[in-house]
């Protein structure tokens with residue numbers, strides 16, 4: 001006799017706790033929202049990437065990255081004094097190399113008097129507490145813009161490239177890099193770099209491996225910034241950077257780099273790959289860093305400049321999302337703005 005069964009409103013269905021459970025109670029006032037908040041963003045989570053050039057004449061703003069400039073040494077020091085004052089713990093250094101120094105084998109990468117080693121020496125002297133991260137890859141130095149040395153067909157050769165990366169890492173460590181960060185995606189490079197560092201007495205130099213780095217279109221403004229875009233022309237990096245369709249492969253890459261001696265691992269790009277950060281954090285108990293890359297920065301800036309979104313609110317929400325996904329630290333071009341907004345209590 002189904003007609004005698006009383007109708008139950010969906011909200012009173014047996015599986016619902018309502019009205020005993022009203023999740024909105026925990027959202028009603030700021031004090032309780034503050035008490036139950038699960039994740040927080042702090043200035044200690046931020047790493048600021050900077051582009052360096054030889055001379056003041058080459059300084060300029062990057063068109064697709066409003067607010068981000070190429071800096072020569074003296075102005076970089078002045079600029080970073082502000083970052084240090086804000087409490088930013090570390091910077092990541094990317095060089096813009098004069099085209100006349102670019103070669104097919106990228107040998108300028110391990111010139112001990114090159115732009116990066118000189119910048120490291122200077123920054124170490126000026127800011128003893130600032131963490132210095134140097135990018136290890138050949139793309140700013142190769143005439144073809146690839147991260148490695150090619151054979152006649154244009155295929156990037158793994159093992160000869162790894163040798164060059166180890167030499168580059170030693171030059172950076174010698175100049176004062178606290179962390180070397182291979183961003184090239186060659187196989188086996190973390191192990192070779194770790195051994196080279198140990199053999200030369202750099203046992204304290206850390207390795208931040210770009211372990212899961214995807215062949216992404218979101219790097220375009222960065223390639224303009226370091227000047228590799230023209231060299232690369234229409235070529236891509238798909239034979240070494242990962243396919244955006246893959247996620248389990250990222251876990252294999254990360255496992256290999258940890259086994260080879262990486263101290264921290266990175267997922268890159270950031271926002272479109274939060275699922276990878278989350279899976280990596282669940283699986284591994286090493287620090288996971290995320291790179292909020294140039295194209296992600298450009299999108300927020302462009303939308304904010306058009307008046308479509310509120311820049312502060314979107315930046316802080318996006319950076320918090322990295323923390324929620326499981327990132328321990330975030331490389332972001334928004335670092336200085338975010339630190340300033342956090343100091344003003346806008347979080």
Ligand code: PBG
Nearest residue numbers: 137139183218219222293294295
């Ligand atoms: C290259 C390198 C890239 C970035 C960091 N290191 C670009 C690439 O792989 O082509 C991208 C960073 C960004 O887009 O902000 N070794």
